Amino acid sequence: MLIWSALNGPEDILSFYPEIRIIGRTRFSTVEDMKESISPNFAIRSTSHSNQCLAFNQHTFWSGVANGFSQDGAAESAHICRRLSTQIIKSTRRLEKLSLSYRSALPSQKIPEDGSVSFQQDKFASNIGNEFGSFLDDLYGLRDAINVIVYKILLGKEGSFSTSALKKAVAACELSPTVDLINAAMFDDVDGDLIISKMSTYRGVALHSMGTSNPVTLDSLMIKSVSGPLGKIARLVYPLYDDITQLKEIEAGKSFRLIHNRDEFERFAKLDNHLDGMEFAYDCFVRLLQIAESLGIELRLEPRHIQLTDRDILKATFTDDNGNVVHLERDPISGALKERIESHFQLSAIVNFHQDYRVWNSYFAGYNQRLLVA
Known part of the structure; x- marks a missing residue:
């Protein structure tokens, strides 16, 4: 069971429950934030080398790298880096949706x-x-976004990308920490844990073969109890099937003997520990983010921020460390930025310049988010 909490310090309380992992939190800075169906400030617990939320750090980093390539006229490099930045934020929001499905069930x-x-x-x-x-x-999608950058920029390959072509290039590469991480997560079945390869198999079975990742119990949940100083706490588990070899057979369309197999069901039910779906997916997400971080460091890429002046801003919202919100809007007559009063919190900005709006917007939203979590 993984907990997403609005509390400031649940780690101390739940440290007595080793079965429970805290993988992130939603921090609300204003009452208005709590009314939103999608939280404005959603952070995973894993951190970057600069001690920021790893997902947010890599989202803004690759957005800035894309902006730099765009300014230099390297359109293809800008495109694939922007794709990575977008995929990171999409995955973060999807993880929030998955956590909400757990919280709805408990x-x-x-x-x-x-x-x-x-x-x-x-x-x-x-x-x-x-x-x-x-x-x-x-x-x-995040895996492929990273691998394309590795293939084209880090390894300098040309032509269309494919996983088989990447595997050959990885096998021929030496002395690359990023390639070592990819090899352990995807290709090395001797010394690696193949966590991303397993993720791909679960996805193939769930989306292309069966409609669910578990051929024995199908879509099901388990409720277990965890005992500690505060008494018993309910632990929800979405159990993943444990035999990857059998899953690969199903993915390839070679075997479906596990479906409605009572003996296999009883074996699986008697396991001491069942791998939880959200816990596994979160670990995959973190591993991919770590690979992305290693890639940026190895390539010695530097993000470029767009410098804004007051003349560029038509409308903006700022939030300070205490949750105080200031709304500014340019007066159409005087041309000056003036504060306006709104009845609801809005994290947005509109600018008037000819650079890439999407890249700038991600930085501006990130600036507000950093203010929220500082």
């Missing part, structure tokens, strides 16, 4: 008193399965 569940194990197939399990499959799809 309140209606009861903690098993006798320690029994049961698999529930209901609307909550189906919702989690849908969000899990969607998150895997975004992670797959």
Whole structure:
């Protein structure tokens, strides 16, 4: 079970429950933030080398790198770097949706008193399965976005990209920390953990072969209890099937013997630990972000920020460390920026210049977000 919390210090409280991992949080700076269906300030717990939220750090970094390539006239490099930045923020938001599906399911569940194990197939399990499959799809896109940059910029290859071509190039490459990370996560079945390769298999089974990642229990959830100083806490698990070899057979369309197989169901149910879907997907996300961070360091890329002056801003919203919000808008008559009063919080800005709006907008939103979490 993974917890997303608005509390400032749940780590101390839940440190007595080793089965529970905290992987991120939503911090609300204003009351208006809490009314939004999509949180304006959503951060994973894993951090970058600069001790920022790893996802936000890499999103803004690659957006700035894309801006630099664009200013230099390197259109293709700008495009693939911007794709990576966009895919990171998409994956972050999809992870938030997956966590919401877990939180929606928990309140209606009861903690098993006798320690029994049961698999529930209901609307909550189906919702989690849908969000899990969607998150895997975004992670797959993130994987490809990183690999294209590795293939074309780091390894200097030309022509169309494919995973098989990347595998050959990785095998021939020496002394590259980023390539080593990719090899361990995707190709090395001797010394690597193949976590991204497994993610691809779960995605293939869920989206192309069966409609679910688990051929034995289908979309189901388990409720387990975790004991500690605060008593028992419900732990929700979306169990992933443990035999990757069998999943590859299903993905390839060679075997479907596991479906409705009672013996295999009983074996799987008796496992001491079941791999949770969100926990696995989160670890995949972090690994991909770490590869992206290593790639930027190895290439010695520097993001370029667009410098704005007051003349460039038509409308803007700023939030300070205390959650105070100031809205500015350019007066059409005097041309001066003036404060305006709004009844709702809005994190937005419109600028008047001819540079790439999308790149600048991600930086401006990031600036506001950094103010929120400082």
